[in-house]
Amino acid sequence: MIKIENLWVELNGNLILEDISLEIKKGEIVAIVGPNGGGKTTLIRTILGFVKPTKGRVLIDGKEPKDYIKSGKVGYLPQKSSYERDFPVSALDVVMFGLVEVKISKKEKEKKALEVLRYVGMESFKDKPFGKLSGGQQQRVMIARAIISEPELLILDEPSTGVDVVAQESFYEFIKKLNQEKGITVLMITHDIGAVGSFVHKVVGLNKKLHYFGDFKDFLQKSNVDKLYGSEVKLLIHSPECFTCQYFNVEVKKH
Ligand SMILES: Nc1ncnc2c1ncn2[C@@H]1O[C@H](COP(=O)(O)OP(=O)(O)O)[C@@H](O)[C@H]1O
Numbered sequence: 001m002i003k004i005e006n007l008w009v010e011l012n013g014n015l016i017l018e019d020i021s022l023e024i025k026k027g028e029i030v031a032i033v034g035p036n037g038g039g040k041t042t043l044i045r046t047i048l049g050f051v052k053p054t055k056g057r058v059l060i061d062g063k064e065p066k067d068y069i070k071s072g073k074v075g076y077l078p079q080k081s082s083y084e085r086d087f088p089v090s091a092l093d094v095v096m097f098g099l100v101e102v103k104i105s106k107k108e109k110e111k112k113a114l115e116v117l118r119y120v121g122m123e124s125f126k127d128k129p130f131g132k133l134s135g136g137q138q139q140r141v142m143i144a145r146a147i148i149s150e151p152e153l154l155i156l157d158e159p160s161t162g163v164d165v166v167a168q169e170s171f172y173e174f175i176k177k178l179n180q181e182k183g184i185t186v187l188m189i190t191h192d193i194g195a196v197g198s199f200v201h202k203v204v205g206l207n208k209k210l211h212y213f214g215d216f217k218d219f220l221q222k223s224n225v226d227k228l229y230g231s232e233v234k235l236l237i238h239s240p241e242c243f244t245c246q247y248f249n250v251e252v253k254k255h
């Protein structure tokens with residue numbers, strides 16, 4: 001579904017992504033992990049066609065990103081900081097905004113928006129101001145907005161940042177359900193390697209270069225994690241008995 005071929009990206013003369021090649025199949029859930037500043041957001045912005053490659057290319061379903069996006073088949077949830085302002089609008093309005101380019105009547109948009117709000121368990125909050133909702137509730141509303149156009153591809157940039165652990169778990173359950181019930185391909189940037197490990201199909205380990213691309217189990221081998229996070233990382237060990245648990249919650253600390 002997504003084919004990235006020898007992709008190089010420079011921003012303001014700085015090399016951000018170096019020779020990335022990978023392929024994501026339809027129906028997969030893929031996690032992108034790596035240290036802060038490693039180019040994760042830049043990679044998905046390139047997949048979305050917002051950033052132009054310096055060399056190489058991205059194809060989605062055989063099409064240029066811009067052409068694929070135009071078809072309305074992509075739902076995108078940006079990194080949280082970019083919408084975390086005090087929206088004076090209702091949850092329903094936020095969701096309806098996901099149909100801004102679709103030419104149907106306001107009544108029909110409202111009906112669809114209510115449907116997806118129900119799907120994410122937020123129907124009873126439809127009239128609440130978005131800014132007054134909790135982090136987890138806001139995230140659900142944003143997901144409703146991202147899926148209202150019935151996308152084939154859902155791209156999420158750190159969807160659980162600022163969401164408490166309980167809300168996080170139900171959020172990931174929801175992503176799993178979305179993938180299983182609707183067959184949506186999901187690409188998400190996350191730091192919760194532990195929480196997503198049980199259900200992601202592939203892991204992309206990115207730090208300028210592609211350090212890892214494969215399944216979660218192999219990713220957990222110490223050499224792979226060390227290679228990706230290097231000496232700048234401090235791993236939080238939650239349970240010393242559990243080898244893999246030491247990678248749950250990877251916190252990047254500069255020395
Ligand atoms: N518009 C831009 N212009 C110049 N440099 C940028 C721009 N956006 C991001 N960068 C730089 O690219 C690098 C990767 O950033 P980003 O893709 O946001 O990483 P991540 O999402 O992995 O934290 C960082 O060093 C960042 O400063």
Ligand SMILES: [Mg+2]
Pocket residue numbers: 040041042079157
């Ligand atoms: Mg980022």
